Amino acid sequence: MSPTTTIRIAIDAMGGDKGPAEVAHGVYLAARASRQVHFLLVGDPTVLEPALAHLKPPCENLELVPATQVIEMEDAPATALKRKPDSSLVVAARLVKEQKADALVTIANSGAAMTVSLLSWGRIKGVSRPAIAVPLPSLQGPVVLIDAGANVDCDPNNLFEFAIMGSVYAEQVLGIKNPRVGLVSNGEEEVKGNSLVKRTHTLFQQSMQSSPPFHFTGNVEGRDIFRGDVDVAVCDGFVGNVILKTAEGTAEMIQAMLKQELTSQAWKKLFAAPLASSIRGLGKRLHYSAFGGAPMLGVNGICIIGHGRSDHVAVANACRAAERSAQHTLIDTIRQRICDPPPPPPAV
Amino acid sequence: MSPTTTIRIAIDAMGGDKGPAEVAHGVYLAARASRQVHFLLVGDPTVLEPALAHLKPPCENLELVPATQVIEMEDAPATALKRKPDSSLVVAARLVKEQKADALVTIANSGAAMTVSLLSWGRIKGVSRPAIAVPLPSLQGPVVLIDAGANVDCDPNNLFEFAIMGSVYAEQVLGIKNPRVGLVSNGEEEVKGNSLVKRTHTLFQQSMQSSPPFHFTGNVEGRDIFRGDVDVAVCDGFVGNVILKTAEGTAEMIQAMLKQELTSQAWKKLFAAPLASSIRGLGKRLHYSAFGGAPMLGVNGICIIGHGRSDHVAVANACRAAERSAQHTLIDTIRQRICDPPPPPPAV
Numbered sequence: 001m002s003p004t005t006t007i008r009i010a011i012d013a014m015g016g017d018k019g020p021a022e023v024a025h026g027v028y029l030a031a032r033a034s035r036q037v038h039f040l041l042v043g044d045p046t047v048l049e050p051a052l053a054h055l056k057p058p059c060e061n062l063e064l065v066p067a068t069q070v071i072e073m074e075d076a077p078a079t080a081l082k083r084k085p086d087s088s089l090v091v092a093a094r095l096v097k098e099q100k101a102d103a104l105v106t107i108a109n110s111g112a113a114m115t116v117s118l119l120s121w122g123r124i125k126g127v128s129r130p131a132i133a134v135p136l137p138s139l140q141g142p143v144v145l146i147d148a149g150a151n152v153d154c155d156p157n158n159l160f161e162f163a164i165m166g167s168v169y170a171e172q173v174l175g176i177k178n179p180r181v182g183l184v185s186n187g188e189e190e191v192k193g194n195s196l197v198k199r200t201h202t203l204f205q206q207s208m209q210s211s212p213p214f215h216f217t218g219n220v221e222g223r224d225i226f227r228g229d230v231d232v233a234v235c236d237g238f239v240g241n242v243i244l245k246t247a248e249g250t251a252e253m254i255q256a257m258l259k260q261e262l263t264s265q266a267w268k269k270l271f272a273a274p275l276a277s278s279i280r281g282l283g284k285r286l287h288y289s290a291f292g293g294a295p296m297l298g299v300n301g302i303c304i305i306g307h308g309r310s311d312h313v314a315v316a317n318a319c320r321a322a323e324r325s326a327q328h329t330l331i332d333t334i335r336q337r338i339c340d341p342p343p344p345p346p347a348v
Numbered sequence: 349m350s351p352t353t354t355i356r357i358a359i360d361a362m363g364g365d366k367g368p369a370e371v372a373h374g375v376y377l378a379a380r381a382s383r384q385v386h387f388l389l390v391g392d393p394t395v396l397e398p399a400l401a402h403l404k405p406p407c408e409n410l411e412l413v414p415a416t417q418v419i420e421m422e423d424a425p426a427t428a429l430k431r432k433p434d435s436s437l438v439v440a441a442r443l444v445k446e447q448k449a450d451a452l453v454t455i456a457n458s459g460a461a462m463t464v465s466l467l468s469w470g471r472i473k474g475v476s477r478p479a480i481a482v483p484l485p486s487l488q489g490p491v492v493l494i495d496a497g498a499n500v501d502c503d504p505n506n507l508f509e510f511a512i513m514g515s516v517y518a519e520q521v522l523g524i525k526n527p528r529v530g531l532v533s534n535g536e537e538e539v540k541g542n543s544l545v546k547r548t549h550t551l552f553q554q555s556m557q558s559s560p561p562f563h564f565t566g567n568v569e570g571r572d573i574f575r576g577d578v579d580v581a582v583c584d585g586f587v588g589n590v591i592l593k594t595a596e597g598t599a600e601m602i603q604a605m606l607k608q609e610l611t612s613q614a615w616k617k618l619f620a621a622p623l624a625s626s627i628r629g630l631g632k633r634l635h636y637s638a639f640g641g642a643p644m645l646g647v648n649g650i651c652i653i654g655h656g657r658s659d660h661v662a663v664a665n666a667c668r669a670a671e672r673s674a675q676h677t678l679i680d681t682i683r684q685r686i687c688d689p690p691p692p693p694p695a696v
């Protein structure tokens with residue numbers, strides 16, 4: 001965190017399927033809700049100024065920072081930092097690096113966000129692989145899925161770090177006390193899992209013997225996640241991405257089928273009409289936007305990545321997640337928990 | 349297939365959460381619907397006889413085959429064949445081996461079903477690893493997910509065989525012409541995937557160059573599966589199990605939330621009540637029972653595994669899947685496609 005007391009959040013305004021005006025709208029909402037936070041909206045002034053002019057009354061804690069370039073989805077993330085030094089994402093990341101901002105929010109391009117934040121800020125000491133944590137909905141509140149897609153091939157040590165980082169995020173930002181950490185597997189029994197999961201299970205269990213850096217509760221199946229049986233679900237980034245996309249796909253399919261069922265006959269439409277807001281309410285409970293974006297954990301700074309389809313509400317929630325992250329000692333706590341070797345087991 | 353023209357299906361009646369009477373009920377329904385098929389209900393006569401006595405009128409094509417033992421979930425699958433030679437599953441598998449039945453249906457214990465069918469019948473020549481194929485619901489009809497849990501660690505050749513077996517099943521049993529085969533990955537682009545998926549993608553692409561044994565359409569994400577963008581989704585058994593459980597968990601969560609939303613106020617209950625059957629109809633469309641159980645492909649015989657929570661409708665559908673499988677040349681076609689080396693590429 002910066003030495004100043006006011007939290008400052010830099011937002012890359014040029015990403016997202018809905019365009020910069022939607023991002024500006026979301027940041028405006030966040031600025032109205034959090035007067036004590038200073039928002040730096042980074043992007044093309046010719047687009048952002050008219051977008052902000054529409055939003056009344058103006059916010060004093062929302063400042064425009066010009067950036068002339070935009071990183072496109074086609075741009076190779078690895079070279080974007082050098083090739084587009086004046087892009088909104090690079091400028092916003094630089095504000096954090098130069099301690100002019102305490103957190104970065106960006107929408108959509110997670111590959112570029114990962115690369116730019118990693119190359120600009122470096123990793124937290126002791127972290128070998130930064131990871132993306134996604135808060136998923138469950139019947140008992142959010143569950144942090146980590147890694148949701150940054151690292152497709154992992155070893156048990158990577159997953160150990162993910163477990164620590166996910167725990168710290170669940171604790172500090174989501175306010176979950178002593179979060180229960182589950183290892184994603186194809187069965188709850190200890191003997192279940194592929195080679196990676198079995199070796200990771202052994203490592204997790206060993207580490208639980210003395211001053212564990214997180215609260216491991218055993219293997220967890222895909223179903224248990226959505227029941228809220230754990231607070232943090234740990235897996236490699238390939239499996240995490242499959243979980244995320246499968247859940248999205250299933251939810252979309254069910255919503256489409258529900259619509260078909262409830263509009264198949266005129267009388268059904270009549271009864272369903274007054275319930276439309278309830279059904280939309282369900283959609284909202286499931287919606288990624290309610291959970292405020294996915295933190296990139298393990299880089300030496302706070303980076304929140306919003307979903308590509310984020311609307312202004314989702315953007316505002318992503319800003320709130322950045323604010324909560326900056327209020328706490330996220331980076332320092334991750335560093336401590338990963339670097340501090342656990343004390344030796346007590347002498348017999 | 350047996351040399352006789354009547355199809356005979358052996359059903360292990362002693363599995364499933366709902367007990368043998370429910371299985372017997374399902375088989376009775378199947379027997380009523382398919383008069384030309386002969387059903388062999390294998391299990392404890394002291395339980396099954398009273399269950400069948402309730403079902404009127406009796407069916408001539410439903411025969412009881414006694415078996416005194418039951419394989420429990422606690423029994424190690426590997427030793428069940430030797431330790432419980434008179435168990436319902438082992439007796440039913442033996443009927444197939446001795447060509448007294450053309451297909452086996454069993455509920456719930458997929459580990460035991462896999463082991464017993466593999467040890468009793470062996471593998472189809474050329475298949476290195478049998479796999480479980482699960483028909484999933486999608487917006488455009490069923491999608492075959494293979495492997496859904498039999499093999500947690502795989503190599504590209506295994507996945508190549510899964511693609512062939514899944515294709516043949518989709519074609520012959522689900523009636524899908526020239527099924528589109530997708531490789532599950534974390535993105536549609538060719539460069540996406542973990543190490544296994546990237547190597548498999550290369551193998552699939554190479555094999556498409558001359559007389560391909562299946563129709564490969566590229567990588568597929570978890571979301572695309574439920575949109576029905578492919579007919580067969582290929583992955584290792586760990587990832588397949590995660591997809592299956594995630595989809596189940598998401599659907600359960602949404603149904604629970606929908607119920608909460610629609611019963612939160614008295615007036616909502618009033619409007620929702622006439623729609624209850626539509627909402628249940630949705631549940632049915634999503635329900636595993638509609639798709640008739642999961643075939644174990646690659647073993648030298650037809651084995652359909654029903655979901656543990658199968659009710660009589662699900663059991664009847666599993667019997668129907670076994671019947672359709674036995675009507676076709678499933679085993680022979682898989683053997684041919686896997687064993688026949690593709691012709692050499694044309695000379696330039």
